[in-house]
Structures are given as C-alpha cells and as structure tokens.
Amino acid sequence: MPHDIEKHGHSLLPSDPELKVKALETALAKNGLIDPAALDEIIDTYQNKIGPKNGATIIAKAWLDQNFKNDLMTNTMPILEKFGFFGRQGEHIQIVENTPEVHNIVVCTLCSCYPWPLLGIPPTWYKSDAYRSRVVREPRKCLSEFGVTLPNNTKVRVWDSTAEIRYLVLPMLPKKYKDFDKEQLIELISRDAMIGAALIGNVT
C-alpha cells in the first residue's frame, strides 16, 4: 500500500529543515521574540494532551459501553465523524483491539502515517528509523524497551499504517480499574497505549 509521501513525506525530509527550524528558533529566542520554554509547552500540549485525549475519549467510552464498542469496531469512521475526529491523516481509521491472545502495535514503516485527529502529533520515536525498522523485525524486544512485557503466549501483531489506513489500538483495561468513571479512565489512557507501545497503568 502506498504511503502518502507526496503529501506528507515527513521522514523523507532530510535533517536540513530540522536544522533550519532549530536555527530559526535559536535566532528568535536570542532576540527575545519567543520563549523556548513556552514553545516547548505548546508542543507538549499538542503532542501529549489535546490530541491523545481525543483518542482516549473514544477508548474510555468503548470500555464503558459494549454497544458503542461494537459500533466503533464495525462502523468506525461514521462514529469518529460524529465526534468530529476526522480530517487530514484521519480519513480511514481502523481500531485494533488488544486481548489476552493478541497485542497490537502500530508503525509506519515507510514514513510516519499516524491518526492525527485521534492522537495529535506523532512522537519523535514513532518517526525514527530505528523504531520503523526494528518493530517489524523484533517487536517483543522493542516492546520490552518501552517497558512492556507480555506473557509468552500473547502474540504480537504489528500493523503498518499507510495513507489509506491508520490504526488505533484499543488497549485492555486491567481489572483493578473497572470501577473508574469515564474521566478517570481518560486520564489512564496514554498516547503510547493507543499506539500499542504501552499498557494501561504502566507508567514509563
């Protein structure tokens, strides 16, 4: 399947644009035009808070409401559209559910296809050459480096995102959280858990 390189060849960009951005940031900061700490905070907000919260809202609702979960699994896009979670990089999303038998983890081996409307900006590691090549070859080892150790009889399934299809992992909810309400559940659901690189309640 093609990866939308023409439209968003993030990882194909040489490091040159990154260097230019860095140089620009340095010049602006030096002249007192921006505050690097404020900039970091804005990026952190989009990377870790606003974006992933959309995905977490969907996951928490799926955990709490079996009918919603069934609809979400079978009729994903209309459901997400109702929440307003669609648009660029979110056109075709498939939910993959973790079970005791199968753990799902998502990658884009060719560039960095990612469900932006649900998860925000992809983390740097997701775009790294090391992750993209290694997770396919040695998913368990990668997972252990993320602090995720799975039982030996749990299979690991790696999903390769493309321009046509993006994946969101529906993590397993550990029993100890079964009485949590929606807001408490949303707090538990990390961005990495929805990529498959973390478990719920596993703070790394």
Ligand code: FE
């Ligand atoms: Fe891609």
